[in-house]
Amino acid sequence: MTIPKIELHLHIEGAAPPAFIRGLAQEKGVNLTGVFNEDGSYKFEDFSQFLRVYEAACTVLTGPEEFGRLTTAVLEQSIEQGVIYTEAFLSPDFCGGGDVGAWREYMHAMQEAAAKLPEIEMRGIVTCIRHFGPDKAKAAARCAAETAGDFITGFGMGGDEMQGKQGDFAYSFHMAREAGLRLTTHAGEWGGADSVRQAVRDLEVERIGHGVQAIDDDALVDHLAEHEIVLEVCPGSNVALGVYSDWHSHPIETLRERGVLVTVSTDDPPFFHTNLGMEYDLLGHHFGWEDDTVREVNVTAAKAAFCDDATREKLL
Ligand code: ADE
Numbered sequence: 001m002t003i004p005k006i007e008l009h010l011h012i013e014g015a016a017p018p019a020f021i022r023g024l025a026q027e028k029g030v031n032l033t034g035v036f037n038e039d040g041s042y043k044f045e046d047f048s049q050f051l052r053v054y055e056a057a058c059t060v061l062t063g064p065e066e067f068g069r070l071t072t073a074v075l076e077q078s079i080e081q082g083v084i085y086t087e088a089f090l091s092p093d094f095c096g097g098g099d100v101g102a103w104r105e106y107m108h109a110m111q112e113a114a115a116k117l118p119e120i121e122m123r124g125i126v127t128c129i130r131h132f133g134p135d136k137a138k139a140a141a142r143c144a145a146e147t148a149g150d151f152i153t154g155f156g157m158g159g160d161e162m163q164g165k166q167g168d169f170a171y172s173f174h175m176a177r178e179a180g181l182r183l184t185t186h187a188g189e190w191g192g193a194d195s196v197r198q199a200v201r202d203l204e205v206e207r208i209g210h211g212v213q214a215i216d217d218d219a220l221v222d223h224l225a226e227h228e229i230v231l232e233v234c235p236g237s238n239v240a241l242g243v244y245s246d247w248h249s250h251p252i253e254t255l256r257e258r259g260v261l262v263t264v265s266t267d268d269p270p271f272f273h274t275n276l277g278m279e280y281d282l283l284g285h286h287f288g289w290e291d292d293t294v295r296e297v298n299v300t301a302a303k304a305a306f307c308d309d310a311t312r313e314k315l316l
């Protein structure tokens, strides 16, 4: 039996199948030179190139209709992997540039597309992009606060963790919290254990995107475990981007053994040649995860999901 899966960390643009992006580029006459390898996969060699290629691919996503079509394509991939609930990072920066009225239209297009697929529940986490700076983040937080509700349930931050500090974005996270949104931020993917400490202290998030570099600070590992701060771990992403040189060196199992609440996600699956089924297969292969561990991790994800209790009950 395949275990129903819950995914908490998926960037909607980063989940775009390359053929989908190429199709839109052709429709719109956009030149995407440098974005793809000859075999059609996304082309990058390190994280900064990844971010550049990601943003270039986004240039064909020109309006709400494109984001609606993207949502359908992404959720269909997730359904194939046995995912019954997913939280997607949605960025106003790519959806109207931070204008609340425009964002509302993009959001409705994604919500409507998701509602047509009864096999899966989706929630949106509005996401600011760290390397775009605190002012853009405030605009994203405003979009989030204005649309907080059944579909938009969280606020987060992605992008280049080496730019600025987590605390530079405290104003935006505070605004989102006041609007009733749940909070997560990318930390400890590139910025080390200290970045995770900053996220917990300065942004008061309840979940951390990645968070794996916390492993380098024993007291922090204990703190995460004690305070039940949930990690959205994306092992395939970390290995593909070179955060860890191979699966064997990845700390997910050590973190779990030390009592940290870990969940498993794909981040940007086509970029990293992965999907959620492959992630669990590799966790089985490298760390001996069997069905009971997979079930345990998905219960953790259900409990940590940014959804209402009635939805959570259905996931548990
Ligand atoms: N945006 C999309 N994928 C990301 C990642 N792995 N880290 C930071 N920002 C991202």
Ligand code: ZN
Pocket (backbone or CB within 6 Å): 009, 011, 158, 186, 209, 267
């Ligand atoms: Zn991410």
